[in-house]
Each structure stands twice: as C-alpha cells, then as structure tokens.
Amino acid sequence: MWSKVDIVWFIPTLVSLSWINREVDCCMHSSGVISLDNNGYIGILIGIDEGVAENQELIEKIKEVFTAGSADLYTATRNRSYFKNITISVPKNWSDSPSYDPLTSERYDKSNIIIAEGREGLGNTPYVAGIPECGVSGRYMHLTPQYIMDPSVQRLYGTAGKLVVHEWGHLRYGVYDEYPRRSRDPIYYTSSSGTVEATRCSLAIQGEWSPECQVQNGEPTTGEEDGCRFFDSWQTGGYSASIMYKQFLPYMMHFCDSENNSDSSGMVHNYEAPTKQNVQCNYKSVWEAVVNYINNDVQDGEYLGMVVFSSTAAVKSPLVEMNDTQRASMLPLSQVLETLAV
Known part of the structure; x- marks a missing residue:
C-alpha cells in the first residue's frame, strides 16, 4: 500500500520551489487527475515504487529533474504552460520524516509518473505506456531511480528537462x-x-x-x-x-x-x-495535436476567449463559457491561432 506519506511542492516560477501545506492543497485536485490552472499544470502525481530502496536524495533529484522539465516545457509551448505543483507519493515501507504529510486520496496505482526499476529489455530507458490514439493521454510515464540519480545515465538521453518534455508530449498530449x-x-x-x-x-x-x-x-x-x-x-x-x-x-x-x-x-x-x-x-504536426488538446484542458463552466496580437490586438472570439457546443465551434479557430494556453 502507498498510503502513508506524500510530498507536495509548488513551482510558482520556472525554477524556484516553495512548500505548501497539504491540508490546503488537498482539495485543489483529485488523485492523479491533471488539470491546467492559470497556465500551470496541477494534480500531477509521482509515485515511488515500494521496491525502490529508501533514499532521501532521490526525492531531491526528482524535484531537480521536474523543475528543469518545467522550464523546458515553458519554452517548448512558447511560454504557455509549465508544472505548477507536483505530489510525490513515498512508499509505506520508507521511514517517517517530518517533511511528510499523510496521504489523502492519492494512490500509487493512479500515479501519472512512476519511479520504479526498469522492465526487462528496456533497462533505464524512459517511456510512456499506453497511448491509445493520437491526442489521447498515455497511462503513465516510467522513469528508473538510476535515471533520476545518475548523471551518466541521463546524458544518454540529453538534458533531463528536455527528456521530461519529450515524455510529457506522449503522456499528456498523446503525440x-x-x-x-x-x-x-x-x-x-x-x-x-x-x-x-x-x-x-x-x-x-x-x-x-x-x-x-x-x-x-x-x-x-x-x-x-x-x-x-x-x-x-x-x-x-x-x-x-x-x-x-x-x-x-x-x-x-x-x-x-x-x-x-x-x-x-x-x-x-x-x-x-x-x-x-x-x-x-494523420500527418498533423505535434504542435497542431497539442493545440487540439485544448478540448481537454478547458473544462465546462470555464471561460475562453481568443485574441491575436500583432502591432494591434484583434479579438477573434469573445469570452464565452465553455460547453460542448462552444468547444466544437471554437476548435477550428484554435487550431490556427498561436495564443492558446496549452
């Protein structure tokens, strides 16, 4: 069972971290359900497998990797999205720590990102499992503790931040x-x-x-x-x-x-x-597929407008409350505009 402790950190900018109180944050999102909040992704759950040896440095390295990934995601999405907060679920068989808070609804089997030993034949290769079709999110991202901890392993795949963005493309956007x-x-x-x-x-x-x-x-x-x-x-x-x-x-x-x-x-x-x-x-570019994902990130009841900025600003669609009808009518326009918060 992964029901003992967790860690949450908040990334208000691209590189600095500050801790937030779990009791305040617990109600912002449900376990493993990712959503977009003011251009920042929240609800991301990283689960450490109980077969991973206890190592406090692993937690700090996870933070480093995903903080770098947040900065590179911000660049890759043309200054439109980043990782706002992430929960780390620590195995029950690890020792207690004052920095841990009790888990609420989080479960390891609902993790978006899993830290576990590599599968046979894959070694430390990062991967995302289960992309059912284009534009549909994968099941989870898999990273090994060796990848997180060993710079020589990371170098095989480039910088850790860019690797996270590559795998996030699979996981979140289904590309x-x-x-x-x-x-x-x-x-x-x-x-x-x-x-x-x-x-x-x-x-x-x-x-x-x-x-x-x-x-x-x-x-x-x-x-x-x-x-x-x-x-x-x-x-x-x-x-x-x-x-x-x-x-x-x-x-x-x-x-x-x-x-x-x-x-x-x-x-x-x-x-x-x-x-x-x-x-x-169907021969779409990755960015076109990512923009299509606006259907999932803008939920019913939220408001969306579209504006094009050049030397002047032009409103292409007024602010409207999203529902299935509005979403369908705005999707063709969203595919050709570059100003969406994806």
Whole structure:
C-alpha cells in the first residue's frame, strides 16, 4: 500500500520551489487527475515504487529533474504552460520524516509518473505506456531511480528537462515519436521532389550517412539491415524542432508546427517522413495535436476567449463559457491561432 506519506511542492516560477501545506492543497485536485490552472499544470502525481530502496536524495533529484522539465516545457509551448505543483507519493515501507504529510486520496496505482526499476529489455530507458490514439493521454510515464540519480545515465538521453518534455508530449498530449524506431520505421524515404531524405523532423536538421551506407549521387542504396545510419550534426544549427524527434540534439527546443504557423523554417513539420507521429496523427504536426488538446484542458463552466496580437490586438472570439457546443465551434479557430494556453 502507498498510503502513508506524500510530498507536495509548488513551482510558482520556472525554477524556484516553495512548500505548501497539504491540508490546503488537498482539495485543489483529485488523485492523479491533471488539470491546467492559470497556465500551470496541477494534480500531477509521482509515485515511488515500494521496491525502490529508501533514499532521501532521490526525492531531491526528482524535484531537480521536474523543475528543469518545467522550464523546458515553458519554452517548448512558447511560454504557455509549465508544472505548477507536483505530489510525490513515498512508499509505506520508507521511514517517517517530518517533511511528510499523510496521504489523502492519492494512490500509487493512479500515479501519472512512476519511479520504479526498469522492465526487462528496456533497462533505464524512459517511456510512456499506453497511448491509445493520437491526442489521447498515455497511462503513465516510467522513469528508473538510476535515471533520476545518475548523471551518466541521463546524458544518454540529453538534458533531463528536455527528456521530461519529450515524455510529457506522449503522456499528456498523446503525440508520438518523430524518429525512425529501429527495425520498425524506414530510415529514409523519397520526398515529393524526388530526393531521398533521412527520416527526421524538421528537415532543417543536417547530418551525414554512415560509412556502411552505399551512396550514389548523394542517396543511400542500402538499408538499416546493412548498418546504414543517418548521423545528425551536432555542430550545425538552423533548427529548434522537433523535440519529439531527438530531444538530446543541442538546438532542440520546440515542438514542430505547420509551415503557416512556424516561427522559422527550423520548426516546420516534415509531413512526408514515415514517422509514427505522421501515421497515427494523420500527418498533423505535434504542435497542431497539442493545440487540439485544448478540448481537454478547458473544462465546462470555464471561460475562453481568443485574441491575436500583432502591432494591434484583434479579438477573434469573445469570452464565452465553455460547453460542448462552444468547444466544437471554437476548435477550428484554435487550431490556427498561436495564443492558446496549452
């Protein structure tokens, strides 16, 4: 049973932490039910598995990882959302601590994020389980204690903050990877212009083919089974998306977007690449899928208006109380506006 203690911390800004009283906070949200409160996500429950050895430093490292993730999420969503508060559920078999408060409705099996030993064959690889379809939240995010505690393990996946954003994309928004999954997705494809391109997003990411690739006129003629690989350049910039491609690349910061809405060519979605995101999300960019999630984050009875800011402000929709009818009428507009708090 995970019914003894918990820890809650509040992130009022992107980097500083302050403690809040559990009795005050308990009624803000129900166990493991995430919601958006003034652009900040609340109700996030992190559960530590009872098989994890007691270690107070683990709790502090969890805070560090998700505080960094909050800052990177704020950047990835173009200054629109961050982690506002998170509850950590500590196993009953850990010792008491004055910093712990009794659990109320939280349960380990309702955790959004699980800290537990890795599954066989996956080792310390972070993952999200159970994304049923595009735009539907996954069941939970899994991180190992070794990933949280060991910087050498974290470095395999890039900075911890960007890794959290990548997995949060799966968990919260129901979006998919944009890199070719080994032995399951083609590592290259022929574009509509007739050129052979490495499977990636965005196309602004440069790189080169491995020596195992047989290349003729700049195009590989061998496949992954022959050891052919595309190596992304770590020195060449010009891109900032997509964080659902390879979050560990040095200039990666944003989700990809449609060409009409992108701030630069380095953010434009590659809709031709044979990625799982394209296949499962009908070739939508990640950002378009994220914006669609406004349906879940703005609840009935809350108010939503849409304004476009340029040199002047233009009201595209007045403030209205949300219900099923209003939500359906506003969704097409939300897909093309960049001013939503997602």
